[in-house]
Amino acid sequence: DAGVIQSPRHEVTEMGQEVTLRCKPISGHNSLFWYRQTMMRGLELLIYFNNNVPIDDSGMPEDRFSAKMPNASFSTLKIQPSEPRDSAVYFCASSLSSLNQPQHFGDGTRLSIL
Amino acid sequence: GESVGLHLPTLSVQEGDNSIINCAYSNSASDYFIWYKQESGKGPQFIIDIRSNMDKRQGQRVTVLLNKTVKHLSLQIAATQPGDSAVYFCAELPGDSNYQLIWGAGTKLIIKP
Numbered sequence: 246d247a248g249v250i251q252s253p254r255h256e257v258t259e260m261g262q263e264v265t266l267r268c269k270p271i272s273g274h275n276s277l278f279w280y281r282q283t284m285m286r287g288l289e290l291l292i293y294f295n296n297n298v299p300i301d302d303s304g305m306p307e308d309r310f311s312a313k314m315p316n317a318s319f320s321t322l323k324i325q326p327s328e329p330r331d332s333a334v335y336f337c338a339s340s341l342s343s344l345n346q347p348q349h350f351g352d353g354t355r356l357s358i359l
Numbered sequence: 360g361e362s363v364g365l366h367l368p369t370l371s372v373q374e375g376d377n378s379i380i381n382c383a384y385s386n387s388a389s390d391y392f393i394w395y396k397q398e399s400g401k402g403p404q405f406i407i408d409i410r411s412n413m414d415k416r417q418g419q420r421v422t423v424l425l426n427k428t429v430k431h432l433s434l435q436i437a438a439t440q441p442g443d444s445a446v447y448f449c450a451e452l453p454g455d456s457n458y459q460l461i462w463g464a465g466t467k468l469i470i471k472p
Contacts, residue, residue: 345390
């Protein structure tokens with residue numbers, strides 16, 4: 246079975262550039278999450294979608310970050326303009342939205358902003 | 360709560376021995392707990408979960424124990440193999456949220472040949 250699919254796996258770009266990260270959740274899952282992982286702060290929840298609707302975006306660090314989920318099988322996380330401190334591994338996860346269901350993670354996008 | 364990744368606790372185990380990874384959770388109202396395994400360059404992989412109405416659950420080579428009295432969770436891995444080398448995270452889901460996981464700091468498991 247296909248798991249959560251993220252692209253690209255690695256992204257290196259210069260500060261000021263726009264970065265778009267992509268995610269395809271597991272088919273049938275109606276909850277989607279974007280996380281950021283760094284050595285200093287561990288895993289941080291950025292935004293949570295349920296049935297394609299953003300429910301909680303309180304973890305989005307700044308207005309430079311935005312996320313969309315135009316349909317049940319696709320989501321994007323965009324950073325514009327990017328800054329060196331945005332360098333991290335970004336994970337997408339999905340789950341069923343019924344109570345007490347595990348979140349299943351993709352293999353992440355390793356983002357480096359020079 | 361945030362997990363702190365700078366100084367990961369490390370557990371070294373001889374190949375073939377059993378491993379026990381411990382986790383103290385924070386919220387007495389949490390009613391769902393998950394163990395994840397994260398290998399280098401990969402995302403956290405779901406291993407096993409347990410609900411607060413249980414104190415033990417077994418999977419393939421893994422057992423999770425929950426002690427609600429002392430807010431303690433453990434993951435036991437039987438007959439540890441080289442492929443078990445990874446960072447292991449516990450996560451709890453507070454009773455007032457169905458999505459906001461609280462993550463433990465992580466434990467790095469090293470398998471000695």
